[in-house]
Structures are given as structure tokens and as C-alpha cells.
Amino acid sequence: DAMVIQNPRYQVTQFGKPVTLSCSQTLNHNVMYWYQQKSSQAPKLLFHYYDKDFNNEADTPDNFQSRRPNTSFCFLDIRSPGLGDAAMYLCATSRDGSTDTQYFGPGTRLTVL
Amino acid sequence: GQQVMQIPQYQHVQEGEDFTTYCNSSTTLSNIQWYKQRPGGHPVFLIQLVKSGEVKKQKRLTFQFGEAKKNSSLHITATQTTDVGTYFCAGQKETDYGGSQGNLIFGKGTKLSVKP
Numbered sequence: 520d521a522m523v524i525q526n527p528r529y530q531v532t533q534f535g536k537p538v539t540l541s542c543s544q545t546l547n548h549n550v551m552y553w554y555q556q557k558s559s560q561a562p563k564l565l566f567h568y569y570d571k572d573f574n575n576e577a578d579t580p581d582n583f584q585s586r587r588p589n590t591s592f593c594f595l596d597i598r599s600p601g602l603g604d605a606a607m608y609l610c611a612t613s614r615d616g617s618t619d620t621q622y623f624g625p626g627t628r629l630t631v632l
Numbered sequence: 633g634q635q636v637m638q639i640p641q642y643q644h645v646q647e648g649e650d651f652t653t654y655c656n657s658s659t660t661l662s663n664i665q666w667y668k669q670r671p672g673g674h675p676v677f678l679i680q681l682v683k684s685g686e687v688k689k690q691k692r693l694t695f696q697f698g699e700a701k702k703n704s705s706l707h708i709t710a711t712q713t714t715d716v717g718t719y720f721c722a723g724q725k726e727t728d729y730g731g732s733q734g735n736l737i738f739g740k741g742t743k744l745s746v747k748p
Contacts (some may be wrong), residue, residue, distance in 0.1 A: 520665045545748075560740065560741075561720060561738035561739060561741055562675065562720075562738050564735055564736075567735070576647075576735075584666070603728060606647060609674055611675075611679070615743065616732070618662070618663055618732050619676045620665070620680065621665075621667075621675075621736065622677070623667075623674040623675045623676070625673070625674050626674050
């Protein structure tokens with residue numbers, strides 16, 4: 520059974536048109552992460568939530584926002600997608616912190632036209 | 633800032649040959665994790681190493697954590713086509729008191745291709 524679910528798997532949007540990606544987990548983990556991964560590159564951490572505590576990486580553009588309404592769900596909002604935002608967006612969870620194993624979802628591939 | 637460097641970036645091997653990827657950090661790590669990402673897939677956790685000089689094995693995979701806890705390696709013996717994918721190391725900085733600090737920092741990965 521899938522433990523970290525991401526929807527949609529593929530998302531096409533237009534330049535500047537807001538888009539929301541969703542992640543849900545059945546693991547009841549405290550921490551949820553959002554990573555951006557471009558082709559042949561390492562996952563780049565955008566931000567994470569420890570429970571309701573939001574932690575933004577210093578170099579994450581303001582264009583990227585996140586919401587975590589409850590333990591199970593986390594959303595990534597891209598307010599005005601640019602061509603450079605086309606990437607795979609990976610959601611991951613861990614039980615408590617970075618020391619713990621991270622469980623990745625299948626990702627959402629975002630295309631910006 | 634903390635960096636995790638991984639080499640080589642690409643490795644092409646004949647099936648049955650061995651493969652090694654190396655990971656080096658600019659700072660001492662409290663732990664290092666290894667992930668495998670199949671083509672078109674997402675990273676999947678393989679193992680975590682926390683002790684200086686630690687060696688762990690999973691069938692044909694051998695993982696090492698350096699004595700200084702600044703480097704690690706993954707060695708695959710007798711590669712198979714199912715080993716194809718990108719292998720990422722990810723490390724977390726160790727504090728002066730031996731704890732962990734900050735988030736996991738991923739290396740750029742080593743992409744392995746295996747020719748049958």
C-alpha cells in the first residue's frame with residue numbers, strides 16, 4: 520500500500536498560472552518535506568514541516584509556499600510558475616527529523632508552458 | 633555551507649563488473665544515508681550509517697562510513713541490470729557534541745548503467 524501519495528503525478532500549467540501540488544501520508548510521520556528535483560540533479564530541499572512548525576530553506580524563492588492543514592496532508596503552492604520551475608517535485612516524510620529515514624512519494628512532474 | 637560531493641557522476645559497466653560510488657563531505661557527518669532512484673522513479677532508502685568506520689552489507693551491496701565520518705562509499709559486487717539507477721548519498725552535519733544539525737544534504741548522485 521502506498522504510504523506517501525502525491526497528486527497529480529503529472530501537472531501541466533501555463534507560465535504565471537498558479538498551481539497546487541498535493542501530498543498525503545499514511546505513516547503518521549511528524550515531518551513532511553518538499554524537494555525540487557531537476558533532471559540529473561540531486562533533490563533540493565525547498566522547505567519542511569515539523570508538525571505544524573514551518574521551516575523554509577534560505578534559498579527557496581518566495582514564489583513557493585506550503586500549507587499543512589493536518590498531519591496527513593501537505594500542499595505545495597507555486598504562485599507564478601516560471602519556465603525554470605519545471606521539475607519533479609518530491610514529497611517525503613520522516614518520523615521525527617533528518618536523522619530518520621525519509622520516505623519519498625512518487626513525485627509530481629511539473630511542466631510549464 | 634556544508635557540501636556533499638559524490639563521484640563519479642556517471643558509471644557505465646558491463647553486467648557482472650563491480651561498481652563503486654564515493655561520497656565526501658566538507659564537514660563531519662553525524663550520519664549518512666544512501667538512496668537509490670530508478671529511472672523515472674523516486675528515491676528509495678537503502679541504508680543509514682552512523683558509526684565511525686561502520687561497514688554494512690546488503691546482499692551484493694557494501695556500504696562504508698569513513699573513520700573520520702567525512703566520507704562514505706557504496707560498492708556493488710557483480711552488477712546486474714536491476715542495479716540500474718542513480719545512487720545518492722545524503723549526510724547530516726554533526727554538532728560539536730556529537731548530535732545532528734540541520735537537514736539532510738544530498739550529493740548529486742552517481743548514475744549507473746549496466747550493459748547486459
